[in-house]
Amino acid sequence: MIQDLKEQYGTIFENELINEIVQVGTFKEVPEGFKLIEIGDYLRGMPLLISGAIKILREDEDGDELLLYYLEKGDTCSMTMACCINDAKSEIRAIAETNAKLIMVPIQKMEEWTAKYKSWRNFVFNSYHERLNELLSTLDSIAFQKMDERLVGYLKEKARVTKDDIIHNTHQEIAYDLHSSRVVISRLLKKLEEMGKIKLHRNYLEIIQL
DNA sequence: ACATTAATTGTGT
DNA sequence: ACACAATTAATGT
Numbered sequence: 475m476i477q478d479l480k481e482q483y484g485t486i487f488e489n490e491l492i493n494e495i496v497q498v499g500t501f502k503e504v505p506e507g508f509k510l511i512e513i514g515d516y517l518r519g520m521p522l523l524i525s526g527a528i529k530i531l532r533e534d535e536d537g538d539e540l541l542l543y544y545l546e547k548g549d550t551c552s553m554t555m556a557c558c559i560n561d562a563k564s565e566i567r568a569i570a571e572t573n574a575k576l577i578m579v580p581i582q583k584m585e586e587w588t589a590k591y592k593s594w595r596n597f598v599f600n601s602y603h604e605r606l607n608e609l610l611s612t613l614d615s616i617a618f619q620k621m622d623e624r625l626v627g628y629l630k631e632k633a634r635v636t637k638d639d640i641i642h643n644t645h646q647e648i649a650y651d652l653h654s655s656r657v658v659i660s661r662l663l664k665k666l667e668e669m670g671k672i673k674l675h676r677n678y679l680e681i682i683q684l
Numbered sequence: 685a686c687a688t689t690a691a692t693t694g695t696g697t
Numbered sequence: 698a699c700a701c702a703a704t705t706a707a708t709g710t
Contacts, residue, residue, distance in 0.1 A: 644692060660693060676692060676705055
């Protein structure tokens, strides 16, 4: 755990802080598809991602999902930080996109460290900044891009975070993430296949080049 | 190995 | 968007 931590966070955190994290944090390893946070949950710990990827989803009143963004190694969940400050429920759902390793830190430590460690403050601010940017670009894509462009962007992003050119998803699941319908996705994927950009199979698809 | 069933994907209206 | 056809995977016998 110490090695993992140093590898990912060693350059941004002081050694002292690393040691504290090791003291109070608990190491967790979760499989693909594991639900880390559900909407309405009170958050008790703050995750520091070591490896793997986590997807962050929003859900509307009908239970329809929308993918907001991915967390990757070295990231943390800014929702947690917001929740801890005003003791609110989670507005989002977090699901492991791949097998992932992370360290959970008790929320009580957050305030303490914010006062104590400069590197921690920077980390928190940077995370906020990055998440906000991610969110803005997602918003752009929903507001201004057509569905075919969103789909291509989605595939690229997914291939990037999973480090795999094979997307292990059904058309239906992709449709959920993009808040679209299965038929639309199937038709668009077919077009991409005809253009030689991807290869379609059942339950998965390969990216040739985008 | 074959038949049955369920789930996923393709297509026309 | 809907209905249905076609295809493929999963399961039981």
